[in-house]
Amino acid sequence: MTRAKxxxxxxxxxxxxxxxxxxxxxxxxxxxxxxRYAVEVADDPEERARGLMFRDELAAxxxxxxxxxxxxxxxxxxxxxxxxxxxxYFDDSLALVSQRRNVPPCSLGDMCPSYPSNAPxxxxxxxxxxxxxxxxxxxxxxxxxxxGIAPAR
Numbered sequence: 742m743t744r745a746k747x748x749x750x751x752x753x754x755x756x757x758x759x760x761x762x763x764x765x766x767x768x769x770x771x772x773x774x775x776x777r778y779a780v781e782v783a784d785d786p787e788e789r790a791r792g793l794m795f796r797d798e799l800a801a802x803x804x805x806x807x808x809x810x811x812x813x814x815x816x817x818x819x820x821x822x823x824x825x826x827x828x829x830y831f832d833d834s835l836a837l838v839s840q841r842r843n844v845p846p847c848s849l850g851d852m853c854p855s856y857p858s859n860a861p862x863x864x865x866x867x868x869x870x871x872x873x874x875x876x877x878x879x880x881x882x883x884x885x886x887x888x889g890i891a892p893a894r
Contacts, residue, residue: 768889771806771866773829774876778868782890784808792867794821799869807865808893815865816857819847825870829878830862833893837882838862843870863893 770779779802783789789807793799809815812833819826823846830839839858847853858865866884876882886892 768887770887771804771890772885772887773866774878774882776802776872776876778802778804778866780804780806780866780890782806782808792817792822793824793826795823797823799824799826799867801869804866804868804872806890807867808890809863809865810893812861812863814858814860815862816855817841817865817867818853818855819844820850820853821848822846823848826867827870827873828856829866829868829873829884830858830860831864831866831884832861833863835864835884835886837878837880837884839880840873840878842873 769782770777772778781803783792783805784807789809792807793805799805815830817828825846826844828841828844829837832838838860839862841856844856864884
């Protein structure tokens with residue numbers, strides 16, 4: 742077997758596994774604080790409502806990007822979310838306008854608390870808890886979208 746065929750055959754299971762995941766295209770990434778994160782994109786009401794519910798882990802270097810129809814105050818909650826998260830809110834220009842760090846999981850159903858943004862936001866990025874602190878994120882930090890993510894219109 743040639744070197745190219747061996748390389749392709751070793752990558753094929755990864756590529757097929759990724760194809761089965763929503764938002765797992767090679768260009769679905771964001772950059773923030775000098776770090777690139779592969780993201781699943783939630784850009785319709787059903788995907789945004791489901792979010793990261795019922796997951797037992799979020800792999801290192803990954804996250805979920807929520808894209809809303811318009812910039813406005815946003816509020817997220819952790820209903821049926823099993824992993825602690827950092828919730829980062831960005832405006833139309835992809836500037837960080839609000840953040841909620843180390844938000845704990847919640848199994849209280851509709852009794853789970855809400856975590857609102859402090860300013861209108863269009864994009865919301867959820868990462869593993871501790872990432873915002875590790876990156877030293879402050880208000881105004883800029884997020885870049887990979888070419889596979891269409892900016893909100």
